[in-house]
Amino acid sequence: MALSQPTCDEYLRLTRRTLLAGGVATAGSLLLPRSLRAAPMLASGSGGEGARGDVLLCVFLRGGADACNMVVPYLEDNYYKLRPSLAVGRPDDSNAEIRAIDLDGFFGLHPSLSDLLPIWDAGNLAFVHATGSPDQTRSHFAAMDLMERGAIDGLLSGWLARHLGSHDTGNSSTLRAISASAYPSLALSGSRSIAVNNLAAYELKVNAGRKQEIRGLIETLHAGGDRVLAAESKAAFSTIDLLSGIDPDSYKEEGRLYTDTFGAGLRMIAQLIKSEVGVEVAYLNLDGWDTHAEQGLATGVHPSLMSILAGNLLAFFEDMKDEWHNLTVVVMTEFGRRLKQNGSLGTDHGHGTLMLVLGGGILGRKVYTSWPGLADDQLVGPGDLAITVDYRDVLAEILRKRLLNQNLSQVFPGYSVDELGLALDRV
Numbered sequence: 001m002a003l004s005q006p007t008c009d010e011y012l013r014l015t016r017r018t019l020l021a022g023g024v025a026t027a028g029s030l031l032l033p034r035s036l037r038a039a040p041m042l043a044s045g046s047g048g049e050g051a052r053g054d055v056l057l058c059v060f061l062r063g064g065a066d067a068c069n070m071v072v073p074y075l076e077d078n079y080y081k082l083r084p085s086l087a088v089g090r091p092d093d094s095n096a097e098i099r100a101i102d103l104d105g106f107f108g109l110h111p112s113l114s115d116l117l118p119i120w121d122a123g124n125l126a127f128v129h130a131t132g133s134p135d136q137t138r139s140h141f142a143a144m145d146l147m148e149r150g151a152i153d154g155l156l157s158g159w160l161a162r163h164l165g166s167h168d169t170g171n172s173s174t175l176r177a178i179s180a181s182a183y184p185s186l187a188l189s190g191s192r193s194i195a196v197n198n199l200a201a202y203e204l205k206v207n208a209g210r211k212q213e214i215r216g217l218i219e220t221l222h223a224g225g226d227r228v229l230a231a232e233s234k235a236a237f238s239t240i241d242l243l244s245g246i247d248p249d250s251y252k253e254e255g256r257l258y259t260d261t262f263g264a265g266l267r268m269i270a271q272l273i274k275s276e277v278g279v280e281v282a283y284l285n286l287d288g289w290d291t292h293a294e295q296g297l298a299t300g301v302h303p304s305l306m307s308i309l310a311g312n313l314l315a316f317f318e319d320m321k322d323e324w325h326n327l328t329v330v331v332m333t334e335f336g337r338r339l340k341q342n343g344s345l346g347t348d349h350g351h352g353t354l355m356l357v358l359g360g361g362i363l364g365r366k367v368y369t370s371w372p373g374l375a376d377d378q379l380v381g382p383g384d385l386a387i388t389v390d391y392r393d394v395l396a397e398i399l400r401k402r403l404l405n406q407n408l409s410q411v412f413p414g415y416s417v418d419e420l421g422l423a424l425d426r427v
Contacts, residue, residue, distance in 0.1 A: 006301060006346070007290035010140050011063055052169040053404035053426050054328045054361065055273055057282045058160070058187065060148075061309070061333035063289030064140065066302060066347055067354035068339065068374075068385065071127050071367060072100040072108045078374040082340040082383075086297055086347070098298045103127075107367045112303040115310035119317050119358055124324070126362055126422050128355040129369040131389040132335055136381065138349035140290070143334035148186035150412050151392060157190030159392075159411055160281055163399055164191045166410035173278025174239045180265035185283040193281075194239055199248040199268055242277050255318025256311075262286045263312040270319050273327075280403075289333060293344035313358065325360035328402045328423070332391060339374060340383050352385030355394055361402050361424045368420045393418050401425050 073079055074090045089096020091108055100108025101117070107129070109116065119125040133151045137143050146152075150159035157165075164177055177193035179185045184195045251271045258267040265284045272279050288305055295302045313329070320327055336353035352372070358364075372378050372386035380386045392412050397419040399405045404426060408417055 006293045007063065007288075008140075008292055008349075011290040050167050050169060050406070051404050052171065052280065054326050054359065054402040055280055055282070055323075056160075056398065056403055057269060057284065057327065057329045058185075059309075059329065059331040060144075060185070060283070060285050061289050061305075061331065062140075062144070062285050062287045063291075063333070064143075064335045064337060064349055065289040065305075065333040065353065066291060066295065066337040067129065067333075067352065068336070069295075069297075069302065070110050070113060070306060070354055071103070071129055072110060073106065073129075073371070073374060074100050074108045075106050076374040078376065079339070082374075084341070085345055086295060086341045088297070104367055106371075110303070110306055111298075112306035113310045115307070115314040116356075118314060120365055123364045124317070124358055124360060124362055125364045126357045127367045128357065128389055128391075128394055128420070128422070129367055130352045130372055130385055130387060131355050131369070131391050131394065132351065132353045132387045134387060134390060136351070138335065138351070138381075140334060140349075145186060147332070147334055147391065149189075150415075151390075152413065152415075155413075158185065158187035159395065160185070160187040160283070161189055161191035161193075162411045163403070163405055164188075164281065166407040167399075167403070167405040169280065171278050171280060173242065175242055175272065175277045175279050177281045177283075178269075178272065178279060179283045180269050181283075181285055185285075188281070188283060196239075196243075197265065197268075199243055199246055199271070246271065246275050246277070253315065253319040254321060256315045258312055258315045258319075260308050260312065262308055263315060266312050266316045267319075270316060273320070273323060291337070291346050292342065292348060293346040295341075295346040313356075317358070328357070328359035328361060328398055330395065330398065331356035331358075336385055338383055339379060339385060350384040351380055352387045355391060357394065357398070357422060359402070359423075361426055363422050363424060366422075368422050389420065390415075390418070393420060394422070397421075397423055 068079060069088055072088045080087045088110055089099040091100050091102040093099055098111050101111060101114060102108050116125060133147045135146050148158050149155050175194060177188050177191050179188060179193060179195040180197060181195060182197050184193050253267060258264060269282045286309060291302050294300060332355050333353055336350040337347035338350045342348055370388040372388050392415055396408050396412060396417040399411060400408060401423040
């Protein structure tokens, strides 16, 4: 019998597309980053110069993470009715294969996320449940695109690019915004952002003895030609100069070691922040959450991804302890999963999902939600968790309170923000 495909064709095409596009924005072709072609460049400082707040790290779980198996609504009977093989047991169910770790008497944490508990116990981790983008699409392409652009159709720029363009902190570093991957994030589309996934490889790849000569030729060529190429040439060489003094091999993390490719990205971000090269916004992806088949409960694809996520976030928390009061981390995904498990022991594309918010300025130890319920008449579409918290409310509150951007109408134009009260005002 043929095995079921664990992910859908659309997600496989999306993954192949981003991998193929990734080579365009690496050090081998620094002189014209993809971010330039994605959207018109936004003018920095259109909202006036302001104070610099937290460094913001955005982690995107690509593929649509299963919110209800991450933070489990264990008092909901319908959760167990519709997931006979995939439901995480109640904290007091001694007969369950695995049991949720109680958070607040209603929600419990999947055991594979237990590495998050020290951050939760410190009061620096909050979950936002039944959240997401208000659009009804179940398409990876459309959902990611809308979420990273700010759920506003027709805008070419990303929400983070509009934040950077509307809040001038006086920071001219070319590393103000970085994607810790081979390709820039759509959320940064329209900003002067850098995609780098290997500090050691970020250099002008020519014979060592001819680097200055080649650099001079490129600068001369671009100076007399296209102004965009000239600006990007200058930015690329400025970035190379900034990174040339950073030795990734000598970096010693505080606390536990990072693991996996995702951990390597967090480690690089930590080193850049500590090196004080001007990073204000960083973006990092963790792929693989499209679990249509053999999702797994105690072991398997989904528990493994949760373990990678939690273990590396704890490593980042320990590593950045001296900078933690100046950091905010947001974890999001394009949509959640169908409540009912399918015939392949997986879950299909859903709607409402989960966000994680971490940082020294976060009012944690709480699941923020207006819980819609999981009864049949409370589900939406073909049987999905409803959205009662717009994800832009979470992002906007963080931008205003922690990153000190008071120009939210430029970041999310036409949207009226309703803050949750999950962050402290930065002083």
